[in-house]
Amino acid sequence: MNNNEIASLEQMLAESPDSPALLASLGENYLVVERAAEAIPCFERAISLGLASGRIYLCLGLAYALVGDVPTAVGALLNVTDSDGDLDVSVASSVEDRLVGMAVEIINGTLDSLNNPLNISQAAATLMVLNRFADALEIFDGLKEQSGVLPKLMLWRGLALLKLADNRGAYFSLRQYTSDCPDDAFGFYLLGLSLFGLREVAQATGAYMQALQLRPGHMKAGLRLAQANMIAENFPKAEMLLRSLLNAHPECVEAYFGLGKCLEKLLRPDEAVECMAKGADLAPDILDYQLSVGLAFMKLERSELALKYLRRASQLAPHDGDVAYRLGLVLGSLEQFQEAAAELEKAVKANPRSSRAYYGLGGAYASLGQFEKAISAFENALKLDPRAVEAHYELGVTYYRMGNHGQAFKELSEFAVKVPSDSRPLYYMALCDRSLRKVEESCQEFLKVIDANVDPKQQAYAFSAQSLQQNNYSVALKQLNQASVNDSPDSGGEFFASALLQFFAYKAISNGRALQEEHEYSVNIEDSLFQFMVNLAAITDLRDAYCQSHSQRVAVVADILAQAMQVGSELGNGIHVGACLHDAGKMALPDAAMYRSDGDDEESRNFNSLYEQHPRLGADHFASMPFPEGVVEAIESHHERWDGSGFPEGLEGKAIPLAAQIVGLADYVERLLSNGREGRPCSWEETVEDVGTRAGSLFNPDLVKCFMEQSATIQEKLQSFQPQQGS
Numbered sequence: 001m002n003n004n005e006i007a008s009l010e011q012m013l014a015e016s017p018d019s020p021a022l023l024a025s026l027g028e029n030y031l032v033v034e035r036a037a038e039a040i041p042c043f044e045r046a047i048s049l050g051l052a053s054g055r056i057y058l059c060l061g062l063a064y065a066l067v068g069d070v071p072t073a074v075g076a077l078l079n080v081t082d083s084d085g086d087l088d089v090s091v092a093s094s095v096e097d098r099l100v101g102m103a104v105e106i107i108n109g110t111l112d113s114l115n116n117p118l119n120i121s122q123a124a125a126t127l128m129v130l131n132r133f134a135d136a137l138e139i140f141d142g143l144k145e146q147s148g149v150l151p152k153l154m155l156w157r158g159l160a161l162l163k164l165a166d167n168r169g170a171y172f173s174l175r176q177y178t179s180d181c182p183d184d185a186f187g188f189y190l191l192g193l194s195l196f197g198l199r200e201v202a203q204a205t206g207a208y209m210q211a212l213q214l215r216p217g218h219m220k221a222g223l224r225l226a227q228a229n230m231i232a233e234n235f236p237k238a239e240m241l242l243r244s245l246l247n248a249h250p251e252c253v254e255a256y257f258g259l260g261k262c263l264e265k266l267l268r269p270d271e272a273v274e275c276m277a278k279g280a281d282l283a284p285d286i287l288d289y290q291l292s293v294g295l296a297f298m299k300l301e302r303s304e305l306a307l308k309y310l311r312r313a314s315q316l317a318p319h320d321g322d323v324a325y326r327l328g329l330v331l332g333s334l335e336q337f338q339e340a341a342a343e344l345e346k347a348v349k350a351n352p353r354s355s356r357a358y359y360g361l362g363g364a365y366a367s368l369g370q371f372e373k374a375i376s377a378f379e380n381a382l383k384l385d386p387r388a389v390e391a392h393y394e395l396g397v398t399y400y401r402m403g404n405h406g407q408a409f410k411e412l413s414e415f416a417v418k419v420p421s422d423s424r425p426l427y428y429m430a431l432c433d434r435s436l437r438k439v440e441e442s443c444q445e446f447l448k449v450i451d452a453n454v455d456p457k458q459q460a461y462a463f464s465a466q467s468l469q470q471n472n473y474s475v476a477l478k479q480l481n482q483a484s485v486n487d488s489p490d491s492g493g494e495f496f497a498s499a500l501l502q503f504f505a506y507k508a509i510s511n512g513r514a515l516q517e518e519h520e521y522s523v524n525i526e527d528s529l530f531q532f533m534v535n536l537a538a539i540t541d542l543r544d545a546y547c548q549s550h551s552q553r554v555a556v557v558a559d560i561l562a563q564a565m566q567v568g569s570e571l572g573n574g575i576h577v578g579a580c581l582h583d584a585g586k587m588a589l590p591d592a593a594m595y596r597s598d599g600d601d602e603e604s605r606n607f608n609s610l611y612e613q614h615p616r617l618g619a620d621h622f623a624s625m626p627f628p629e630g631v632v633e634a635i636e637s638h639h640e641r642w643d644g645s646g647f648p649e650g651l652e653g654k655a656i657p658l659a660a661q662i663v664g665l666a667d668y669v670e671r672l673l674s675n676g677r678e679g680r681p682c683s684w685e686e687t688v689e690d691v692g693t694r695a696g697s698l699f700n701p702d703l704v705k706c707f708m709e710q711s712a713t714i715q716e717k718l719q720s721f722q723p724q725q726g727s
Contacts, residue, residue: 006030020051028059031099036066054080054088058095061126065103070110070123073103077126083249084218086186087156089163092131100130108135117143121153128156133163151180158190167197185215192224201228217248219255226258230265238262253279253289260296273297280309287316291323298326303333314343321350325357328364337367348377355385362394371402389418393425405432423452433568437629440569443469549721550670555579556721557666560714564706571630571659578634579663585618585635612647615639630659638664641698656700665691665699665707673718684715 009026016022027042043060061077064070082088092100107123107130114120124139140157143150154177161170171194178187192207205228211221222245229238242259246252256279263272273296280289290313297306310327317323328343344361351357362377375398378391396412399405409432412425419425430445447469454462460482467476558579562572619636637651637660644652646664656664669687676682682690688711695704707714 003033006033018049020046020049023049024051024056024059027056027063031059031063031066032096034066036063039063040067052079054082054091055094057081058091058129061129062095062099062103065106066099068106070107071119073107074119074122074126077129078122080129082220083252084186084215084220086189086220087125087129087159089128089131089133089159092129104130104132104135111139117153118150121150121156125156128160128163133160136160137164151177154180155184155187155190158187158194162190162193162197165197167194170194171198183214185211185218185221188214189218189221189224192221196224196228201231204228205232219245219249219252222248223252223254223258226255226262230258230262233265235262235265239266251282253283253286255279256282257289257292269296269300273300273302277305277309280312284312285316287313287320287323290316291326294326294330298330301333303330306330307334319346319350321347321354321357324350325354325360329360332360332364332367335367337364340364341368348380353384355381355388358384359388359391359394362391362398366394366398366401371398374398389415392418393422396425397428400428400432405435408432409436423449426452436568437570438568550674551580551583553674553718553721554582554663554666554670556717557669557714558663560710560717561662561666561703561706564710565658565662565703567658567662570628574628574630575634575659575662577627578631578638578659579666581618581622581631582635582638582663582667583614583618584621585614585616612639616648630657633657634659634663636660638667640664642700643697645698653700661700661703665703668694668698669707669714684711 006026006029009022009029013019013022013026023042023046027039027046030036030039030042040060040063043056043063046056047060057076057079061073061075061080064073064076078087080088080091082090104127107126111120111123114123120139121143124136124143127133127136127139137157137160140153140160143153144157154173158170158173158177161167161173171191174187174191174194178184178191181187188207188211192204192211195201195204195207205225208221208225208228211218212225215221222241226238226241226245229235229241239259239262242255242262245255246259249255257276260272260276260279263269263275273293276289276293276296280286280293283289290309294306294309294313297303297309307327307330310323310330313320313323314327324343325347328340328347331337331340331343341361341364344357344364347357348354348361358377358381362374362381365371365374365377375395378395378398381388381391382395392411392415396408396410396415399408399411402408409429412429412432416422416425416429426445427449430442430449433439433442433445447465450462450465460479464476464479467479555576558575559572562575567575615636615638619632622635623632634657637646637649637656640646640649640651640656640660641664642653642656642661644650646656669691672682672687672690673684674681676686688708691699691704691707695701
């Protein structure tokens with residue numbers, strides 16, 4: 001503090017001369033600028049006014065040491081005591097090391113001039129107050145060899161050994177001291193510490209109890225005795241001790257936290273956190289306390305209170321990545337996403353290798369609708385920790401919200417494989433499939449979600465959904481009606497859900513019969529349409545001199561390929577119909593144009609030109625019919641080739657619809673088997689070999705690979721094939 005600020009304090013003190021706090025503050029600032037002589041009367045006046053803390057005696061001792069009055073300095077430093085009245089060796093850490101070092105040097109410089117063992121031991125004790133335990137121990141050991149050892153010497157020696165982590169040496173000194181001075185509670189407390197360090201918990205407990213008997217309000221012994229009982233898992237006893245201690249010392253922060261831990265063990269979490277919060281409020285400047293209470297409130301999902309303590313922690317440690325991470329999570333739970341993102345950005349900046357910080361940041365960005373940033377954060381979380389599988393789920397949901405349903409399904413599927421017991425991804429996978437028009441897959445996934453989350457009251461609704469999926473419309477409507485009749489809310493909070501279910505049930509039931517009739521009509525239409533399709537395919541095949549049932553056999557191959565390529569039920573149906581009708585356009589051709597001619601004369605060229613129009617002729621005839629997706633595309637483009645050498649449009653690569661690619665390969669395979677080369681049918685082995693050479697030229701390499709993988713299944717199916725006769 002500069003002289004202007006000291007002058008300001010002097011002016012304030014002139015106006016309030018009996019303020020102990022102002023006197024102590026001015027004295028400390030005099031001490032910092034080494035105006036020790038001016039500091040001494042400030043400290044002494046503050047003490048006379050009742051401010052008798054360990055810190056002010058420490059500062060007074062330092063001041064006397066700096067002016068060279070070592071005996072008075074020693075007297076002041078021996079008054080540095082804690083709330084139990086015991087010598088306090090923890091206060092020196094709160095003042096400047098420079099001042100402590102200067103005082104230690106001055107006190108050490110006077111030791112040689114001291115001949116009285118009592119004075120020497122007292123000076124050594126002040127070195128402990130100034131955190132010079134090794135120096136003090138050396139002096140104590142030298143005095144111990146002299147005759148007529150002072151009892152207090154063994155107490156201080158034991159304290160020095162404890163601070164130097166020599167529990168065994170401390171035990172022997174303190175055992176001797178308590179034997180010589182059996183009325184000193186501090187001695188038994190320190191003896192308990194040494195025994196506890198030696199893992200003699202039962203004996204340590206006895207020493208702490210002796211300390212409390214000698215001085216019932218001894219706070220440190222009470223805390224240690226409670227700790228010993230907690231280690232022994234005697235939590236009711238520990239609770240009783242800590243509550244008694246707090247009655248005597250309501251300002252004891254350690255007791256509040258000890259009691260909180262005890263209550264946690266007794267499965268009383270709400271009481272525990274409230275207790276620890278009282279301790280944290282008594283010590284608002286201690287980071288660990290604020291953070292501990294904030295985390296405890298987070299665990300109980302009491303976010304508002306968690307925010308209070310985590311904000312304190314953040315103010316105490318503004319650059320601590322873990323604090324920023326926790327604060328960001330709490331802010332997110334309170335839907336304060338902008339501030340949450342800012343804190344989590346601090347967290348990843350402080351801990352760039354933290355997967356959990358990136359994961360939390362991704363959640364904040366997603367809640368703000370900043371999807372690209374969210375995806376980047378979730379991907380970073382997975383890079384840093386591939387085991388953070390929850391990031392796959394969040395990526396899937398984020399991609400879904402962006403409308404990228406294919407990528408969303410991929411991420412959700414990966415999570416579902418790794419965590420098969422979690423039904424959440426199935427819900428979003430169902431939404432993705434619905435958006436991708438994979439109706440059957442979507443319904444199956446929705447049913448799995450229902451089965452995983454249904455409660456007993458909703459079970460009847462679930463049965464109805466299952467019956468509906470199985471096309472048992474009458475059963476489904478009956479179950480739905482029964483569910484709605486029996487459904488009644490138990491509480492006000494259930495009225496919305498029950499009303500919603502009742503509404504949909506009523507709408508479904510009221511329209512059920514009409515829908516069922518429509519379905520039955522639709523089934524009849526589909527049956528008629530299927531029979532028409534079979535008849536038409538059979539008629540078309542009758543015109544082909546080389547192969548009967550060609551179209552139905554093409555459909556067999558196409559069905560297997562479509563299923564293996566996972567095209568979905570709707571497109572699969574379209575591929576089947578398209579395969580059956582792929583050559584229907586030949587019905588409009590003259591007999592001479594039914595096949596491609598090898599001739600090079602004008603007539604052959606004209607017939608070949610007509611032949612190449614049969615896909616378009618067939619597509620034009622069926623374009624207006626209510627066929628499933630893929631039918632018209634399969635008919636029109638089944639002669640297109642991957643390298644662009646096909647007809648009628650010369651489409652290339654992925655420009656060829658998938659349905660047409662599948663039907664085209666199936667048609668090629670069936671032609672080889674039926675007609676082959678130069679009028680000789682190919683064997684199955686020859687056919688497989690031929691198709692393998694066409695990958696990347698005539699056909700999609702992925703489709704050829706699929707054919708190779710399914711070749712045994714296709715061969716078996718064709719061998720057992722029995723053509724369906726048209727009527």
